[in-house]
Structure formats: C-alpha cells, structure tokens
Amino acid sequence: MTGPADRPAGQPGGPALLSGTARDRLRGTAAAGLLAAVLIAWAAIPAAGARPGTRITVIIAVLSAVASLGQLATADLTVGGQAFDSLPVRIAAQLVLLTRMLPWSEILIVAVLVLEALHHARPWHTGVLGVAVLAYLLAVHLTESGARPRILAGQRPVLAAGLGLLVLAVAAAALPQPGGRPGELLRVLAVAAAVVAAGLALPVIRR
Amino acid sequence: MTAGPASPARPAGPGALVSPAPGAAGAAAGQSCPVLWSLSAHARRLLTLAVAGLAVALLTGRPEFAGVAAPAVLLLAGWPARRPARVMVAARVTAQQLVEGEQAAIVVQVSGHGDLAIQAIITAAEAFEAGPGAERRAGDSAALRVPFRARQWGVRRVGRLEIVLRDRFRLWEGRLGLTLPRVDCHPRPAELRGRIVLSRLPSRLGEHPSRAAGEGIEFAGVRQFVPGDRQRRINWPATTRTGTVQLNTFTAERTQNIVVLADATASVGEPGATSLDLAFRAAAGTIGCYLAAGDRVGLIVYADRLSWIGPGLGRRHFHRLMDLLLGSKPGWELSAALTRLPKAALPPGALILVFSPLLHPRLVEALRDLRERGFSVLVVDVLTAAPAARSRDRVAGLARRIWRLEQQAIRFSLTELGIPVVHWDGQQSLDEPLAPYTRRVMLAGQR
Numbered sequence: 001m002t003g004p005a006d007r008p009a010g011q012p013g014g015p016a017l018l019s020g021t022a023r024d025r026l027r028g029t030a031a032a033g034l035l036a037a038v039l040i041a042w043a044a045i046p047a048a049g050a051r052p053g054t055r056i057t058v059i060i061a062v063l064s065a066v067a068s069l070g071q072l073a074t075a076d077l078t079v080g081g082q083a084f085d086s087l088p089v090r091i092a093a094q095l096v097l098l099t100r101m102l103p104w105s106e107i108l109i110v111a112v113l114v115l116e117a118l119h120h121a122r123p124w125h126t127g128v129l130g131v132a133v134l135a136y137l138l139a140v141h142l143t144e145s146g147a148r149p150r151i152l153a154g155q156r157p158v159l160a161a162g163l164g165l166l167v168l169a170v171a172a173a174a175l176p177q178p179g180g181r182p183g184e185l186l187r188v189l190a191v192a193a194a195v196v197a198a199g200l201a202l203p204v205i206r207r
Numbered sequence: 208m209t210a211g212p213a214s215p216a217r218p219a220g221p222g223a224l225v226s227p228a229p230g231a232a233g234a235a236a237g238q239s240c241p242v243l244w245s246l247s248a249h250a251r252r253l254l255t256l257a258v259a260g261l262a263v264a265l266l267t268g269r270p271e272f273a274g275v276a277a278p279a280v281l282l283l284a285g286w287p288a289r290r291p292a293r294v295m296v297a298a299r300v301t302a303q304q305l306v307e308g309e310q311a312a313i314v315v316q317v318s319g320h321g322d323l324a325i326q327a328i329i330t331a332a333e334a335f336e337a338g339p340g341a342e343r344r345a346g347d348s349a350a351l352r353v354p355f356r357a358r359q360w361g362v363r364r365v366g367r368l369e370i371v372l373r374d375r376f377r378l379w380e381g382r383l384g385l386t387l388p389r390v391d392c393h394p395r396p397a398e399l400r401g402r403i404v405l406s407r408l409p410s411r412l413g414e415h416p417s418r419a420a421g422e423g424i425e426f427a428g429v430r431q432f433v434p435g436d437r438q439r440r441i442n443w444p445a446t447t448r449t450g451t452v453q454l455n456t457f458t459a460e461r462t463q464n465i466v467v468l469a470d471a472t473a474s475v476g477e478p479g480a481t482s483l484d485l486a487f488r489a490a491a492g493t494i495g496c497y498l499a500a501g502d503r504v505g506l507i508v509y510a511d512r513l514s515w516i517g518p519g520l521g522r523r524h525f526h527r528l529m530d531l532l533l534g535s536k537p538g539w540e541l542s543a544a545l546t547r548l549p550k551a552a553l554p555p556g557a558l559i560l561v562f563s564p565l566l567h568p569r570l571v572e573a574l575r576d577l578r579e580r581g582f583s584v585l586v587v588d589v590l591t592a593a594p595a596a597r598s599r600d601r602v603a604g605l606a607r608r609i610w611r612l613e614q615q616a617i618r619f620s621l622t623e624l625g626i627p628v629v630h631w632d633g634q635q636s637l638d639e640p641l642a643p644y645t646r647r648v649m650l651a652g653q654r
Contacts, residue, residue, distance in 0.1 A: 103248075106255040113272065117263050124272040130275030133256060137279075141249040145377060154375060155282065162278025170275020184268040191270035192261055195277040199284040 011123045020074075028143025029072045030158070036065040036108060037137040042129055060112035063179050068104035072143050102153075105140055109133060121207040123173035130166050165195055211296060212458065226522075232565055238296035242372060242381035245292050250378040254277040276619070283378065287479070291372075294319045298385055305357040307395040307488075313368055314349040315341075323372040323381070327351045332366040333530055334359035334392065341573060359479065360394040362533050379444060393529050394484065397492030398636040401645030402500055405583055406560050408461035414501045421459020429453050464505070464518045464554045465497045467528075470563030470570055471510035471537040476592035482564035485589035485633040487532055489562045494528050505552060509570055511538030517551040558583045564590035565617055566630075578624050585644060586621060586628045587637070 040061045047054045080093030116129055140148060154161070169191045223401025229626035246254070250485035263269070302311035315327045325636035328340035355365055365387035373631035404415050414424040429445050432503040445453035469490040474483035490506070497504045506528045516524075516531050553559070559582050565571060569573065578584050594607050618628045629640035 054435065062604050091527035097537070103255075105252050108253065109256050110259045113263050113275070115267070117267050117272070123269075126269070126271040126275060130260075130271075130278070135277065137249070137252050140252070141377070144248060147377070147478050151377075158281050158284075159278060162281040165275040165281070169272050169277065173271040173274075174268060188264050188273060189268045189270055191263060191273040192276075195261070195273055195280050199280040206280065 016044060017044070019066045024146065024195055025073070025076070025143060028139060029069055032072060032136060032139040033065075034144055035139055036069065038110070039051055039112050039132050040065060040115075041127065042125075042132060043115040046121050046125065051118045054115065057111055057115045057118065061108055061115060064104045064107040064111060067099045067102070068108055070099040071104055072140065075144065077151070105137070109137075123170045126173075127166055127170035129182065131163065132161075161198065165198055209563040212636070213548070217583065218369055238295065239293040240296045240383045240385075240482055241293050242291060242383050243614060244284055244379055244381045246544065247377055247380045248282060253283050253378075257283060270404065290374075290381060291319060291321060291323075294372070294381075294383070296370065296383065299334060299363070300388060300390065303388075304391045304393070306393045307357055307360050309392075310338075310355045310356045311390070312338075312352045313365070315353065315370065317343075317351070317370060317372075320461070323374055323399060326371040326373065327353050327373070328369045328379055329353050329355050329365065330367045330369060331494070334361060334363050337363050349561075356472045357390065357392040358431065360392050360484070362389055363392050364389050365404060378500065391529075394487040394532065395422065396495050397489045397631070398592060399492045399496040399638055399641070400636075401638050401641060402497060402502075403558060403560075403585065403641065403644045405556070407556060408463050408528040409505070409556055410540055411462045415461055415463060416458040420456045423457045423460035423544075424471055425458045427458045431458055446610075449614065461644065464503050464557035465493075466507060466518065466553055466557045466559045468507045468509060468561040468563070469492050469535075469557055470561065470565075471508055471535050472567040473564055474537055475566070480587045480591065480633050482591065483537055485591065485631065486554070486562040486564070489587055489631060491529065491530060492563075493560055494525060496523075498525050504528065505554075505557070505600045507548070507552060508532065509567075509573075510522070511587065512536075513548070515548060518554060518557065546651045553582070555581075555585075555641045558585070561562055561586045562589055564588065565621075566590065567612070570620070571617055574626060576624050577625055584626045585641075586626055587640065588618065588628055588630045589633070590622065590630075591632055 030207070042056065044058050044061070047058075074096050077096065079096045080089045085093070112129070116126055119149065138152065141147075142151075172187060172191055175187075251521050253360075255460055257276045257279040260274075260279070264272035264276070267398070289331075298494060299314050300311060301314060302309070305311055313327070317325050323433050325343045326340050327342075329335075329337035331337035334357065335608040336356045336358055338356070341351040345353055357493050368385040368387055370383050370385070373379070408415055416423055420427055430443065430453070436454050440455045442453045442455045461547045471483055471486065474481040475480055476485075494504050494506065497560050498520065501520065503520055504524070505516055505518035507513065507515040508531060514535055516527055519527070554631045559577060560576060560585060563570060563586060565586065565588055574586065575585055587622050594610055621628050629645065632638055
C-alpha cells in the first residue's frame with residue numbers, strides 16, 4: 001500500500017480548459033475564405049465561356065474552397081464519437097470526416113491554376129493570381145497552426161526574392177515572342193530554370 | 208473538527224513517469240525517443256503550388272506560371288538541414304491521484320532538439336478533458352506544461368501525449384508519441400457535515416458522547432461523593448445547597464463503527480450521474496466525513512464479487528477504502544451473500560449506511576437479513592432514473608406504473624422492518640435527506 005505522501009493530488013478545477021483560440025481561428029478562417037473567393041473569381045471571370053471544362057473546374061474550385069474552410073473551422077472540433085449519438089450529430093460527424101479526408105486546399109490551388117490556364121489572360125493577370133494564391137496559403141497556414149503573423153517575419157527576404165522572380169517571369173512573358181513554338185518553350189524553360197536555380201542557391205546563400 | 212481524510216491535503220511528489228508508446232522502441236521517460244519526420248501540411252501545399260505552377264508553365268508554354276511557382280520553391284528551399292533522429296524526453300504527471308473535476312498537468316522536458324520549436328498535445332481518453340497544447344519556441348529551455356482535467360472517477364489512462372517538433376518555417380514536422388500513465392480519479396465526495404450517532408456505542412475511546420458515565424468533557428449530571436472520587440470534580444454549589452459533598456459526572460466519549468455498503472450491481476441513469484456514480488460519490492463523502500470525526504469506517508462493495516475492508520481509522524485507511532471503491536468491477540453479484548461476511552467486516556453494533564438504487568432483489572433480502580441480525584441499517588436510495596415510456600404506448604405506460612409500484616413496495620417493506628430509506632438525487636447536500644437522523648441520536652438496533 002502506498003502512503004498518501006507518495007500520491008500527489010490534483011488541483012481543484014478552474015474555468016474551462018479550452019478558451020481564447022476560437023476567435024483567432026474564426027478570424028483566420030474568414031480571411032482564408034475571402035482570399036479563396038477572390039482567387040476563384042479572379043481566375044474564373046475572364047474564363048467565362050472560354051473553353052470546355054471551365055464550368056466543371058469552377059465547380060471543383062468552389063467545392064474545394066468550401067471544404068477547405070470547413071476543414072479549417074472544424075480542426076479543433078470533436079463531433080460525435082459516442083455510442084448513442086443522435087442522427088443530426090452523426091450526420092455532422094460524417095460531414096466533418098468528409099472535410100478531413102482530402103487535401104482540399106491543394107485541390108483548390110490546382111483547380112485555380114487550371115482555370116487560369118484555360119483562358120489567355122495577360123501575364124500580369126496570372127502574376128496577381130500568384131500573389132493571391134501565396135496569400136491564401138499563408139492565411140491557411142497561420143489559421144491552421146494558430147501562429148501569429150509575425151512568425152513570417154523571418155521569411156520576408158525569401159518571400160521578397162520569390163515575388164521578385166514572379167515579377168521577372170511576368171515581365172519575360174510580356175516580352176514580344178521571338179517567333180514560334182520553340183522560342184516560347186525556350187522562354188518557359190529559362191524562367192523555370194531560373195526559379196529552380198534560385199531555390200537551389202538559397203540554402204547556400206543562407207549559410 | 209480535526210483535519211481528516213475528507214480533505215486530503217496531499218503534498219506534491221515526484222508524480223508518475225510517462226511511459227513511451229509501444230511503437231516508440233527503446234524509449235522511456237527521460238530517455239531518447241525516435242522522431243518520425245514528415246512534411247507539414249503547409250509544406251505539402253507549397254509543394255503542390257510549385258509542382259502545379261511549373262507543370263502548367265511547361266504544358267501551356269506560359270512562363271508566368273513558372274513565376275507563380277517561384278515563391279513556393281524558394282520557401283521550400285529554406286528547410287533546415289538538421290533534423291534529429293532521436294531526442295531526449297522526460298515527462299511526468301503532476302498528480303497521480305485526482306478527484307472528479309480536478310485539474311493536473313503533464314510536465315514535459317525535451318532536450319537534444321537543437322533550435323526546433325516544440326508543441327505538446329494531449330489526446331485525452333474518454334474520462335478526461337485535455338487542455339490546450341503547450342508550445343515552446345526555439346531555443347527556450349523551459350519545461351512544457353499541458354493541463355488536463357478528470358471528468359469521471361475510475362482508474363484510467365489519461366490518454367496519449369504527442370510531441371511535435373517544428374523547424375523555423377514550419378515545413379517539417381517531427382512527431383513522437385508517449386502513452387500517459389494510469390491516474391486514480393476518486394469520486395467527487397458528496398457534501399456531508401452532520402453525522403448519525405447511535406445510542407449504543409462500542410467501548411472504544413472516541414469523540415461521541417455516550418450514555419455511560421466516563422472521563423469525557425461533556426457534563427452528564429451530579430451525584431454524591433464516594434471515597435476514591437477525584438476532589439477536583441466536586442460541585443461546590445450543589446454541595447453547599449444539599450449539605451453533602453456532590454460530584455460532577457461526565458459522559459464517556461466513544462467511537463462508533465460505521466460500515467458503508469456501496470451497491471455497484473447496477474448503473475442506471477444519465478451518464479455522469481448514474482446510480483453507480485451517485486452511490487460512489489455518497490460513499491466517498493460519508494467515508495471522509497466519519498473518518499474526520501475519528502470514527503472507525505469500513506466498506507463493503509456489493510458488485511460482481513463481494514469485497515470489503517473492515518472498520519479502521521486514519522488517512523491511510525481512507526486511501527485503502529478509496530482504492531477498494533475504484534478497484535471494484537460493477538456487475539451482478541451471484542454467489543456471495545452478506546451473511547458470509549466475517550465479524551471484522553460487520554462488527555456487532557455497527558451502523559450500516561447503504562447507498563443503493565435498490566434494484567437488486569438479493570441485496571434487498573440481504574438488508575432485511577442484516578436488520579434481523581440486529582444491525583442498525585439506513586438506506587440512501589440513489590435511483591434517479593425510471594424506464595422511459597412513450598406517451599402513446601399503453602402497455603409501456605402500464606409496465607412503468609407496475610415498476611414504480613414495485614419500487615415503492617420495496618422501500619415500504621424496508622421501512623416497515625425499521626430500515627429508514629431516504630432519497631438522494633446527487634445534486635443537493637447529503638445532509639438534507641439525512642437531517643432527521645443526524646439531529647438526534649439514532650436508537651441502535653431498535654425496530
């Protein structure tokens with residue numbers, strides 16, 4: 001038998017253990033939702049009636065945006081799980097499970113890029129879309145991790161370099177074409193190579 | 208009132224060490240644990256953007272899409288080169304013993320992780336509520352403290368502790384899991400201040416004034432002095448008035464034997480307030496209250512097997528009784544009967560306090576038998592539920608009425624035998640239903 005001195009006791013329970021983060025999460029989810037709406041609208045409006053497949057891509061983008069927001073909003077939530085849950089609770093639990101099953105944010109990104117590729121917008125249009133996609137990703141990241149925006153301060157130089165490359169790529173795309181398909185491909189390869197080279201060089205520069 | 212086991216001010220000790228999960232090979236508390244590294248969700252999204260941007264650029268021949276991929280590629284390129292395969296983890300629970308509703312914490316100390324940030328999260332088991340995960344920035348060496356709260360009594364594992372290591376840009380996540388130890392969670396004791404005192408008490412020194420004269424401090428009366436009496440007890444006013452030497456007499460102070468009988472054969476009612484919960488909370492409150500008064504308290508748990516501890520005193524005895532309560536397995540008792548219990552479990556002249564929903568006919572029979580053997584028995588009925596009946600179902604309604612009549616008949620028959628039955632709903636203080644018996648001395652063994 002162990003003596004009472006060997007068995008330390010707990011403290012009387014105070015207020016609810018979970019509090020404070022719900023408002024931040026709601027705010028982050030709202031920001032991500034706004035950015036997702038902007039992304040879809042920006043990519044979809046010039047594509048209206050452009051090519052077949054536009055409508056289905058828009059539907060996929062909207063669905064994935066809604067699901068990703070649901071995923072963000074219900075990340076800390078435990079719905080159901082009891083033996084005798086009511087029907088509405090079980091349906092809600094299935095919906096939450098569905099939102100957690102697939103990487104909806106990734107699907108949204110791909111859908112938006114495909115949507116943008118389906119029409120021949122000006123290069124600057126795609127550049128703005130790139131900035132919005134990046135903002136959406138960072139908003140989702142901050143909401144998901146519950147971190148403060150100042151955590152991105154250390155990444156400012158990297159973000160600036162990335163955005164600089166984006167501007168260069170847009171400028172390269174805006175230049176008059178040297179002629180024909182081979183020149184176009186060469187320009188794409190040059191920009192892609194510049195991006196990859198910058199990515200490879202970055203760790204060396206940081207060291 | 209002396210400080211007793213009812214309010215156990217137990218000093219904080221080293222706490223229980225956390226054991227590693229079965230998957231965490233070769234690790235223990237304060238030992239090196241393997242870390243499983245993977246890309247974070249943020250990194251996966253950046254990777255998707257980078258790959259999709261470059262692919263669309265190549266497929267469509269539009270270089271601006273490669274530019275869209277550029278920030279993602281550069282952010283991904285910033286991941287750290289050093290990811291430790293193992294880290295040292297020391298974790299402990301601040302309290303191994305809780306009461307329902309009490310809060311404790313897991314204290315985690317991680318070393319060997321370099322400049323990685325650490326997050327510790329508890330995935331709580333069903334009877335526990337986990338607090339928000341604790342986070343430690345890179346370079347900070349303070350221990351992490353993750354709170355949790357016990358919601359339901361019992362001996363259970365708290366759950367699982369997950370430690371997540373993150374790099375500066377939150378691109379990589381290293382995870383390791385630890386299985387948290389079992390914690391004793393006592394039932395929240397019902398509030399009880401008044402005590403039932405029997406008219407006949409055993410001749411053991413205690414704190415209750417008995418009918419017999421003795422060496423106590425409570426005045427009993429005056430009698431004539433006889434040689435051998437102590438002179439300091441002479442009552443001078445009475446001596447002056449009567450002309451003969453008179454002496455003050457005092458009552459003897461005795462202890463009493465209390466046997467708490469907790470019925471664990473049935474658990475009916477709302478989760479968290481079932482008859483079993485109420486019976487154990489009332490039993491815990493009663494045990495604490497009587498032990499604090501210096502009485503000798505024993506416990507019988509009427510469950511899938513009859514388990515008992517004879518009356519005793521003190522804080523250690525309180526913990527023995529609580530261990531018996533927590534260790535009992537609810538279920539129907541089929542073999543043993545109370546008549547087989549030895550005198551050590553049921554001392555003659557003991558007051559038997561029964562906490563039961565009175566649903567088990569064998570227990571009701573056993574109570575009748577105890578009464579016929581001359582024990583003073585008092586039943587606290589903890590049944591707060593009734594069979595549900597649909598409004599239009601006449602047969603179900605009739606069955607419900609018959610059930611109610613049966614229950615009333617059981618209680619009436621016990622009362623007729625001289626076993627008082629009071630009802631406790633688990634909300635109010637236990638003093639309220641017991642008030643008629645705590646205000647005055649209860650006549651021992653009378654019908």
